[in-house]
Amino acid sequence: MSAAASHAAHTSPAGLEDWRGVWIAVELERGRVHPVSWELLGEGRKLAAHLGVPLCAAVVGPDESATADACAEAIFHGADCVYVVRHPVLAHYRTAPFTTALTRLVERYRPEILLLGATTLGRDLAGAVATTLATGLTADCTELRIDGETRSLAATRPTFGGSLLCTIHTLRCRPQMATVRPRVMAMPARDTQRTGRIIPETIALDEDDIVTKVLAFIPDAAAEEAQLAYADIVVAGGRGLGGPANFRLVTDLARVVGGDYGGSRPVAQAGWIGLERQIGQTGKTIRPKLYIAAGISGAVQHRVGVEGADVIVAINSDPDAPIFEFATYGIVGDALRILPALTEALRARSPALAAAD
Amino acid sequence: MHIVVCVKQVPDSAQIRVHPVTNTIMRQGVPAVINPYDLIVLEEALRLKDCLGARITVLSMGPKIAAEALKKCVSYGADEAILITDAVFAGSDTLATSYALASTIRRIAADRPVDMVFCGKQTIDGDTAQVGPGIARRLGFEQLTYVSRIERIDPAAREIVVHRRGEGGVQVLQSRLPCLVTMLEGSNTLRFAGMDDMFRAARYEVLEWNHKAAGIDAPERCGLKGSPTAVKKVFAPPPRAKKAEMIDASAGTPREIADAVLAKLFASRPALEREMTR
Numbered sequence: 178m179s180a181a182a183s184h185a186a187h188t189s190p191a192g193l194e195d196w197r198g199v200w201i202a203v204e205l206e207r208g209r210v211h212p213v214s215w216e217l218l219g220e221g222r223k224l225a226a227h228l229g230v231p232l233c234a235a236v237v238g239p240d241e242s243a244t245a246d247a248c249a250e251a252i253f254h255g256a257d258c259v260y261v262v263r264h265p266v267l268a269h270y271r272t273a274p275f276t277t278a279l280t281r282l283v284e285r286y287r288p289e290i291l292l293l294g295a296t297t298l299g300r301d302l303a304g305a306v307a308t309t310l311a312t313g314l315t316a317d318c319t320e321l322r323i324d325g326e327t328r329s330l331a332a333t334r335p336t337f338g339g340s341l342l343c344t345i346h347t348l349r350c351r352p353q354m355a356t357v358r359p360r361v362m363a364m365p366a367r368d369t370q371r372t373g374r375i376i377p378e379t380i381a382l383d384e385d386d387i388v389t390k391v392l393a394f395i396p397d398a399a400a401e402e403a404q405l406a407y408a409d410i411v412v413a414g415g416r417g418l419g420g421p422a423n424f425r426l427v428t429d430l431a432r433v434v435g436g437d438y439g440g441s442r443p444v445a446q447a448g449w450i451g452l453e454r455q456i457g458q459t460g461k462t463i464r465p466k467l468y469i470a471a472g473i474s475g476a477v478q479h480r481v482g483v484e485g486a487d488v489i490v491a492i493n494s495d496p497d498a499p500i501f502e503f504a505t506y507g508i509v510g511d512a513l514r515i516l517p518a519l520t521e522a523l524r525a526r527s528p529a530l531a532a533a534d
Numbered sequence: 535m536h537i538v539v540c541v542k543q544v545p546d547s548a549q550i551r552v553h554p555v556t557n558t559i560m561r562q563g564v565p566a567v568i569n570p571y572d573l574i575v576l577e578e579a580l581r582l583k584d585c586l587g588a589r590i591t592v593l594s595m596g597p598k599i600a601a602e603a604l605k606k607c608v609s610y611g612a613d614e615a616i617l618i619t620d621a622v623f624a625g626s627d628t629l630a631t632s633y634a635l636a637s638t639i640r641r642i643a644a645d646r647p648v649d650m651v652f653c654g655k656q657t658i659d660g661d662t663a664q665v666g667p668g669i670a671r672r673l674g675f676e677q678l679t680y681v682s683r684i685e686r687i688d689p690a691a692r693e694i695v696v697h698r699r700g701e702g703g704v705q706v707l708q709s710r711l712p713c714l715v716t717m718l719e720g721s722n723t724l725r726f727a728g729m730d731d732m733f734r735a736a737r738y739e740v741l742e743w744n745h746k747a748a749g750i751d752a753p754e755r756c757g758l759k760g761s762p763t764a765v766k767k768v769f770a771p772p773p774r775a776k777k778a779e780m781i782d783a784s785a786g787t788p789r790e791i792a793d794a795v796l797a798k799l800f801a802s803r804p805a806l807e808r809e810m811t812r
Binding site: 204206207209211269270271272273276296297298300301303304305307308309311312313314315316317331335336337341342343344345346347348349350388389390391392393394395396397409410434435452458459466467477480481487488489490491500501502503504505506507508509510511514515517518519521522523526527528 | 545627628629632659660661662663664665666667668670671672676677678679680695697698699700701702703704705706707708709710719720761762763764765766767768769770771777778779780781783787788789791792793795796798799802803805806807809810811812
């Protein structure tokens with residue numbers, strides 16, 4: 178039972194100072210880095226500055242140019258140094274070899290903080306790595322800070338289905354691990370003048386030792402691959418729309434403004450829209466330039482998924498709806514009447530659409 | 535085949551309310567339900583039982599009241615139900631929980647080897663998705679998370695092929711038993727309980743094990759003591775300093791209101807106007 182967690186990383190408080198540095202595990206898959214990795218470098222930069230330690234990236238991938246590119250990009254996005262493991266077995270994500278590679282790197286260099294994206298890859302990997310290292314892991318954080326007194330990571334995340342927030346510390350163990358969902362943190366500026374060290378690491382890996390094989394990869398059809406999380410304009414609907422047939426008012430407006438659409442958790446679970454279009458803590462987090470929410474009350478679980486929007490326009494018939502607490506502009510009224518009016522008003526303002534009418 | 539399905543009894547999070555004055559959770563009257571993601575994997579285990587023949591053991595950690603949830607699983611067709619319940623488990627985080635559950639599964643496997651463990655993708659109260667990977671890692675089982683479909687299982691060859699949701703597509707993975715599987719919502723829908731199983735469940739006595747019975751030799755690795763993470767603070771999000779600027783909707787027609795909000799929006803963000811009215 179080699180994989181069984183040891184208690185080795187349960188360090189006495191006296192040993193904690195051996196663990197230094199902030200690390201981001203870069204998510205490289207099929208030649209592409211998930212943007213959440215750069216968002217984490219942006220957030221990691223602040224934590225590292227506060228602690229006075231370097232910010233490092235861990236890149237795990239095949240011995241191909243995409244891996245080298247990922248290292249360079251990590252530096253452009255804020256890493257001071259990059260530890261890179263290149264091996265053919267790392268061409269596709271599989272839990273076992275990725276866990277081995279990342280765990281060995283962490284044991285070798287002892288960072289105090291290790292952050293991963295809360296994607297299907299990152300959550301799978303984080304759970305396995307944290308168990309192997311026997312350390313604390315906090316999922317889906319919406320805010321990361323350093324506690325001045327203890328120098329520990331204060332990781333805040335929604336709890337109880339998103340009705341409250343809680344702040345979690347890992348006091349006796351290192352590294353302190355956390356995952357953050359895509360789009361929760363802002364994308365840092367990319368600076369191609371930045372320089373940093375790239376440190377190749379050798380870790381023994383062998384395809385013969387890996388039980389799970391990738392037989393095929395079926396890419397999502399373009400239509401299915403909603404880029405909702407990265408859309409600049411998002412229109413969403415909630416239960417206030419009354420029924421699935423009225424959702425057309427949301428998609429009509431989204432189309433006219435060239436944006437994407439989504440919905441609150443209740444309507445996604447009721448099947449009015451696909452689950453991949455659910456916005457909120459348990460769905461997608463968005464950071465659009467404009468977010469229009471129609472008939473959505475704005476529970477905490479929804480709020481944490483949309484707070485990164487530059488402007489929020491909320492339409493709700495209930496003047497006491499929580500969404501008016503954090504929206505930029507609020508309209509108390511019937512979304513079924515205001516949505517088509519917005520669509521019409523925007524059509525009238527758009528030369529191309531007006532000409533087509 | 536021997537399949538262990540891990541389930542958790544959770545408060546129905548859709549019904550949790552926060553006290554408006556004290557900002558504490560009002561648990562009174564909130565019904566307990568089986569974590570909905572666990573029902574998806576329970577159904578998958580039942581289907582495997584239907585087509586391949588399997589024995590299903592459902593396992594939960596929690597207070598004695600959680601036996602109700604396990605009985606319900608028996609009514610759907612699970613063969614055996616084990617509740618590990620002990621004061622030493624109180625305050626467990628995900629690392630301590632996976633230790634307790636993995637230890638118990640080892641104890642269960644001592645009597646009858648375990649071929650597969652199913653866990654829900656995550657729970658609706660914690661939403662961490664960490665316990666499944668934790669159990670797999672501790673048992674040294676292959677870890678197959680976010681599975682949308684089990685394509686094939688060959689118990690004799692110890693082989694399994696699954697579709698796993700990755701970023702931007704689906705991985706088709708061939709792996710080996712024993713393995714741990716978590717599944718996506720939408721993979722299946724739980725059946726109705728049959729009459730025979732409902733009668734059986736009504737008479738069924740859930741096995742209740744304390745930490746010793748569960749084969750846990752290091753109780754200090756359970757509960758608060760065994761948990762590296764500590765919740766420092768639970769709070770309602772602070773209200774924003776600035777509330778929404780309200781647009782008077784009583785004063786005009788929907789079109790007038792729409793024009794009013796667009797005028798405000800575009801006055802403060804001219805770039806948005808260019809983008810939205812191309």
